[in-house]
Structure formats: structure tokens, C-alpha cells
Amino acid sequence: MHVGKRRSWQLSESEAISEGDYWNRRKFLKAVGLGTGSLAGIPNLIGATAGFPTTRNPKYSGEGLDVTDYDLVSGYNNFYEFSYDKDGPAKLANKGWKTEPWTLEVGGLVDNPLKLDVNDLIKRVGGIEQRVYRFRCVEAWSMVIPWDGFQLSKLLQLASPKSGAKFVKFTTFFDPKVAPGQRGGSIDWPYVEALTLAEAMNELTLLATGIFGKPMPNQNGAPIRLVVPWKYGFKSIKSIVRIDLVDTKPVNTWQALQPSEYGFYANVNPKVDHPRWSQGSERVIGGGFFSGRKDTLMFNGYEEQVAGLYDGLDLRRNY
Amino acid sequence: MSRISGFWRSPWLLYAALCSPLVLAGAAVLRQEIGYLADPAKYLLEFLGKAAVVLLVVTLCITPVRQLFPKWELSKALVFRRRQIGVSVFVYALLHFALYLPYVGGWQGVVEEWSKLFILSGLLALALLLVLAGTSNNFSVKRMGGKRWKRLHKLTYLVVALVIYHQFAQEKTGYRETLLYFWPLFLLEGIRLFRWAKAGVTRPA
Numbered sequence: 001m002h003v004g005k006r007r008s009w010q011l012s013e014s015e016a017i018s019e020g021d022y023w024n025r026r027k028f029l030k031a032v033g034l035g036t037g038s039l040a041g042i043p044n045l046i047g048a049t050a051g052f053p054t055t056r057n058p059k060y061s062g063e064g065l066d067v068t069d070y071d072l073v074s075g076y077n078n079f080y081e082f083s084y085d086k087d088g089p090a091k092l093a094n095k096g097w098k099t100e101p102w103t104l105e106v107g108g109l110v111d112n113p114l115k116l117d118v119n120d121l122i123k124r125v126g127g128i129e130q131r132v133y134r135f136r137c138v139e140a141w142s143m144v145i146p147w148d149g150f151q152l153s154k155l156l157q158l159a160s161p162k163s164g165a166k167f168v169k170f171t172t173f174f175d176p177k178v179a180p181g182q183r184g185g186s187i188d189w190p191y192v193e194a195l196t197l198a199e200a201m202n203e204l205t206l207l208a209t210g211i212f213g214k215p216m217p218n219q220n221g222a223p224i225r226l227v228v229p230w231k232y233g234f235k236s237i238k239s240i241v242r243i244d245l246v247d248t249k250p251v252n253t254w255q256a257l258q259p260s261e262y263g264f265y266a267n268v269n270p271k272v273d274h275p276r277w278s279q280g281s282e283r284v285i286g287g288g289f290f291s292g293r294k295d296t297l298m299f300n301g302y303e304e305q306v307a308g309l310y311d312g313l314d315l316r317r318n319y
Numbered sequence: 320m321s322r323i324s325g326f327w328r329s330p331w332l333l334y335a336a337l338c339s340p341l342v343l344a345g346a347a348v349l350r351q352e353i354g355y356l357a358d359p360a361k362y363l364l365e366f367l368g369k370a371a372v373v374l375l376v377v378t379l380c381i382t383p384v385r386q387l388f389p390k391w392e393l394s395k396a397l398v399f400r401r402r403q404i405g406v407s408v409f410v411y412a413l414l415h416f417a418l419y420l421p422y423v424g425g426w427q428g429v430v431e432e433w434s435k436l437f438i439l440s441g442l443l444a445l446a447l448l449l450v451l452a453g454t455s456n457n458f459s460v461k462r463m464g465g466k467r468w469k470r471l472h473k474l475t476y477l478v479v480a481l482v483i484y485h486q487f488a489q490e491k492t493g494y495r496e497t498l499l500y501f502w503p504l505f506l507l508e509g510i511r512l513f514r515w516a517k518a519g520v521t522r523p524a
Contacts, residue, residue, distance in 0.1 A: 071353070071356075072353070072356060072357050075353040075357075076353055076354065076357040080492075084495070084496075085354075086353070086354050086357065087352065087353045087354055090353070139491070141357075141358060141361075185492070185493065185495070186492050186493035186495075187492060257492055258492070273435075275435070276435055276436070276437040276488050276489075277432060277435060277437065277438075278428075278431050278432050278435075280431065281424060281428070283358050283360075283361060283422070285357045285358060286356065286357060287358075288359060289359040289360050289421060290421060292421070292424045292425070293423070293424035293428065
């Protein structure tokens with residue numbers, strides 16, 4: 001969805017969505033009598049956040065960025081709850097996993113604990129908007145994604161954190177019956193992630209309910225997920241069921257697995273390598289065989305907005 | 320070398336099997352698999368690396384399988400072709416490295432990353448495989464003499480150790496995939512050790 005005049009940089013975005021193909025495919029499915037989402041790899045269109053209009057926030061229009069193809073954003077996913085393979089979640093997360101209705105609970109050190117349906121929540125915070133953010137995975141690949149959602153700070157203001165609250169802890173759904181990955185492996189399910197309260201209140205931090213103006217596909221973390229664009233992708237926890245305000249620093253899932261490789265902060269930082277590979281550069285998803293590598297930016301290019309959060313902190317030790 | 324009969328005698332069966340990873344990679348490209356579209360260099364890099372790993376495991380399983388099933392025609396045929404299979408490990412490892420170059424952004428990227436144990440283990444394994452593949456011909460066996468040649472080719476076990484680490488280090492969590500590729504080798508070597516310990520005699524060559 002475009003706001004205002006169409007500028008040169010918007011070209012790639014309209015190519016990316018390929019709206020025509022998308023809806024034709026849906027019509028085809030209807031015609032042959034299949035429900036959407038019943039076929040492997042078809043994004044679930046009956047998401048919990050369907051029907052909410054979204055407009056692009058001009059402040060985060062993604063000027064100068066090439067938006068990644070919708071098919072790649074929704075087809076190349078890390079979602080270990082469903083599969084260890086990148087193309088697995090698009091199939092397995094659409095096999096009977098219900099993301100509607102979906103209740104989100106906010107508790108812990110807050111004055112107003114909340115427990116409400118995601119659709120009601122969107123109404124409470126005044127709707128959704130679109131922001132184009134860079135997305136950098138710790139595996140040294142990156143995408144550019146138009147997210148639809150709202151600032152996490154709006155929800156936190158509704159809940160009103162108590163003065164003792166210092167961290168915000170997020171918890172993913174837990175349902176091993178529909179999520180095969182949760183039936184075993186070395187990860188202690190459910191997946192948890194956390195931010196400092198200041199990080200959570202930062203204007204960049206989003207709760208996303210969609211991408212490309214469409215409801216969030218299941219494999220991307222339907223119906224509601226975190227987006228923290230200056231941190232490695234694994235911080236942006238998917239399919240959230242609980243948010244708790246706490247006073248002690250939680251141990252996040254990856255941190256618990258490999259504390260020497262994944263720290264609490266996980267800020268994108270080209271100067272601090274992963275022990276096994278360089279973080280100085282990244283592969284752009286959809287860039288093609290000879291695309292080479294792009295230099296990774298400090299805080300993924302959001303230094304201006306977030307560097308102040310880490311004043312006086314040794315980022316080499318607090319990775 | 321005992322005679323191999325009938326079906327397994329033809330080398331073309333082996334050549335077809337050794338080329339199959341290339342065919343499968345080509346099929347994935349033609350199918351435009353999402354992993355390929357997302358990052359072609361990475362996809363092919365991993366695909367051919369896995370082919371090298373599988374073939375390495377096959378090469379190493381040949382002798383213990385032969386010891387367990389000395390009369391099985393296939394195991395005889397495989398022993399006869401072991402050197403060729405071993406060379407194919409090197410070929411796939413070399414292709415894997417060739418694809419690592421565009422993936423990492425050319426030689427400059429290699430210079431940046433080579434000292435990481437993950438990369439170093441792969442580079443060392445490739446260097447050793449070069450030595451082994453370079454001497455995997457009748458001329459070398461004759462020139463070196465059987466005993467010395469065999470001793471040199473015991474380096475294969477060092478290659479295996481390096482490759483196990485290399486495979487393990489690319490897993491983000493656990494050792495699931497490493498086990499998936501190496502379990503036949505672990506199992507067969509386990510049986511071999513067990514039988515050797517039980518018999519209390521010198522290990523058969």
C-alpha cells in the first residue's frame with residue numbers, strides 16, 4: 001500500500017509483492033475447493049489480523065532499501081518449532097496449527113495486567129502501520145521486510161509497568177501436538193526472549209501482525225511477533241502468548257543453549273564476530289549467485305536511534 | 320582380489336552413483352527450490368559439501384562392511400572401487416570450496432575467515448584430500464610401495480576427524496545433522512572395535 005506520491009525507490013516493492021500472482025493463486029485454490037492454508041507452502045490468509053488497514057509510516061519508508069521478495073520472506077524461515085530446514089516451516093506451520101483466535105497475556109510487574117484477543121489488542125492500540133526494516137540473521141544473511149504492526153511501547157503503556165520492572169520477557173506458544181520441533185531436540189521449549197525495558201520502549205521496537213500489508217503468515221510468526229531491527233533475527237520472537245515485566249535479567253533460549261556464542265543483547269555488530277564465522281558482512285537473500293557480500297552496519301543501520309541505549313556498555317563483552 | 324561377478328562388475332554403475340549429487344543439485348536448481356532462490360551460492364555450497372561428507376562416510380564404511388559380510392557381492396565390488404570413490408570425495412570437496420568463494424565474497428573473504436576453526440578444519444581436510452587423491456593411482460602405489468602408501472592413506476582418519484568437526488561446527492544447535500551423516504561409520508567402527516577387543520587378536524588390515 002502506497003502513501004502519497006510513488007517515488008523511485010518504491011519500484012522494487014511493487015515488484016516484490018506481485019499482488020496479481022498472489023490473488024490468482026488464491027482464486028485457483030478456491031476454485032478447486034481447497035481451503036487456504038490447506039496446501040503446503042501457501043501462506044495462511046485467514047490470519048488473526050485480517051482486515052486491519054495499514055499505512056506506511058513515512059519515517060520508516062525504507063528509502064534506499066530493496067525490499068525482499070514476498071515469496072522469499074514467507075518461504076525462507078528459521079522456525080525451529082516446526083523444522084530445522086529453511087523451507088520446512090512454510091509447509092509444517094500450515095498443517096493444522098491454529099493461530100486464530102489467539103490470546104496474548106501481559107503480566108508480571110504491571111499495574112494493569114492484560115489478557116486479550118490479538119484483534120482486540122490491535123483496536124486498543126489504535127490500529128497498525130507499516131514500516132520497512134532491515135532484518136539481519138545471526139547466520140550472516142539479511143532481508144528487507146515491510147512489517148505491519150504497532151510499537152511495543154503502546155502496549156506497555158496500556159499495561160503500565162511498575163517502577164521495579166527492568167526487563168520485558170516474551171514467551172512463544174507451546175503446543176508439541178502441532179509443532180513437531182517442540183517434541184524434542186536440544187532446545188528447552190517454549191522459546192523465550194527478553195529486552196531491557198528501555199529497549200522495549202524504543203520507538204523502533206514493534207509488535208508485528210503482518211507483512212506486506214497482509215496478515216502474518218504462520219511461518220513468519222503469526223499472529224503476533226516481536227521485531228527488533230537492530231538485533232539479530234532470533235531476538236525477534238515469534239507467535240507470542242505471554243509478555244512479562246520482570247526485575248531480573250531473564251536467560252533467553254539461545255543464550256541458554258550456547259552462552260559463549262549468543263549473549264543477552266545480540267545487537268548486530270560487525271566488529272564482534274560469531275566464534276565460528278565473521279559478522280562483518282552479510283549475504284543478501286534473493287541477491288543471486290554473484291551478489292557477493294554487503295558490509296554489515298553497526299546496529300544494523302539503526303545506530304542513530306539505539307546507540308544511546310548502550311552508553312558505557314562494553315559491547316564486546318555484552319554481545 | 321577375488322573376482323566380482325555380473326551386475327556389480329560394470330564401472331558405469333559406480334560412475335552414475337558418483338555423479339548423482341550433481342544431478343540432484345541440478346534438479347533443485349531447475350525446480351527453483353526456495354533455498355536456492357534465497358541464496359544460490361550457499362545452497363549449492365551446502366549441497367556439494369553434504370555430497371562430499373556422504374561419500375567420505377561411504378568410503379570409510381567399505382572395509383568394515385567387507386569384514387562383516389565377506390561374501391556379499393556388493394561389498395566385494397566396493398572394495399575394488401574404493402579408490403575411485405575416495406577420489407570423488409576430493410572432487411566434491413573441491414567443488415564445495417569453489418562455491419565457498421562466491422559465498423564468502425572472494426579471496427578477501429577467505430583471508431578474513433580462514434583462522435576460524437570452522438573454516439580451518441575444512442581447509443585442512445581439503446589439503447589432505449588433495450594429497451590422498453593425488454596418490455590414488457597405480458603409479459603412486461608402485462612408486463611408494465604398498466606399505467608406505469597404506470601408511471600415508473591412514474591420513475583418511477585425520478580427514479574424517481576434521482570433517483566431523485567441520486560438519487558439527489556448522490550446526491547452530493546440537494549434533495543432530497552430524498549424527499545423521501556419520502552414524503553408519505560410528506556403528507561399523509564400533510562393531511569393528513568390539514570384535515577386535517573380543518577376539519584379542521591383531522586388527523585385520
